[in-house]
Amino acid sequence: MRTTTNLYLCSMALSDLLIFLCMPLDLYRVWRYRPWNFGDELCKLFQFVSESCTYSTILNITALSVERYFAICFPFRAKVIVTRGRVKVVILLLWAVALCSAGPIFILVGTNECKATEYAIRSGLLTMMVWVSSVFFFLPVLCLTVLYSLIGRRLWRRKENPVGPISSRDKNNKQTVKMLAVVVLAFVLCWLPFHVGRYLFSKSSEANSPIISQISEYCNLVSFVLFYLSAAINPILYNIMSKKYRSAACKLFGVRRAPGRSVQSIVNAESFSVCNEYSWST
Numbered sequence: 703m704r705t706t707t708n709l710y711l712c713s714m715a716l717s718d719l720l721i722f723l724c725m726p727l728d729l730y731r732v733w734r735y736r737p738w739n740f741g742d743e744l745c746k747l748f749q750f751v752s753e754s755c756t757y758s759t760i761l762n763i764t765a766l767s768v769e770r771y772f773a774i775c776f777p778f779r780a781k782v783i784v785t786r787g788r789v790k791v792v793i794l795l796l797w798a799v800a801l802c803s804a805g806p807i808f809i810l811v812g813t814n815e816c817k818a819t820e821y822a823i824r825s826g827l828l829t830m831m832v833w834v835s836s837v838f839f840f841l842p843v844l845c846l847t848v849l850y851s852l853i854g855r856r857l858w859r860r861k862e863n864p865v866g867p868i869s870s871r872d873k874n875n876k877q878t879v880k881m882l883a884v885v886v887l888a889f890v891l892c893w894l895p896f897h898v899g900r901y902l903f904s905k906s907s908e909a910n911s912p913i914i915s916q917i918s919e920y921c922n923l924v925s926f927v928l929f930y931l932s933a934a935i936n937p938i939l940y941n942i943m944s945k946k947y948r949s950a951a952c953k954l955f956g957v958r959r960a961p962g963r964s965v966q967s968i969v970n971a972e973s974f975s976v977c978n979e980y981s982w983s984t
Contacts (some may be wrong), residue, residue: 709789710766758797769789835900896929
């Protein structure tokens, strides 16, 4: 299971776990919005972690899709270029970019929300963060659409003009692409309301419009649920679509799977019954 693909999936799993560690604080904030009794530092920190994990997830999905594109479209070149050591370096760089991009959160949020929002509007920091989060969402989505279109075209051409019998590698590539496409689709559906709500919040703060503010509140409520759903749905999708993941998960948690009859055992059983019939007839 220690492949380059699974290294990216482990990085995404780490960001999901960090998001869930922040969930109790977020639930408390929904239950009792004011006063915040855990200090200004913790308020800033858990918002920073959530923002960083958001950026890290989309960057890891994009990098993983690029890696799959090279592995399928340029397999021989990918064997030389894509190594586990280089992938680990790429993952560290992605986390560094995510952490740096989420840095302005320390200024945008705080226990004194009115002053923080007023300062962010005057300095243009709120608008900048909206643009940054939008770029981190829409640009990778565009990149993923192009990549999966190219991958789909390559796999379709192989299917239409096969050079030889379909190898197990092609089957694994198709299965991996299907799984990643579903993960990307789930990510887009879960995160789109979040970015729409953030955009509306920035506009309501600038224009002081009660209608936009009310719509923004509903979007924030929906995006709050989808935010944690996106962190919880990936293991479920892996379990549904990947036999290797199910086997590894059962092994990890010490669950014994029901023994299935292999082809070799069926052949042996048939041979044994034939021998018995021959011995009884003689």
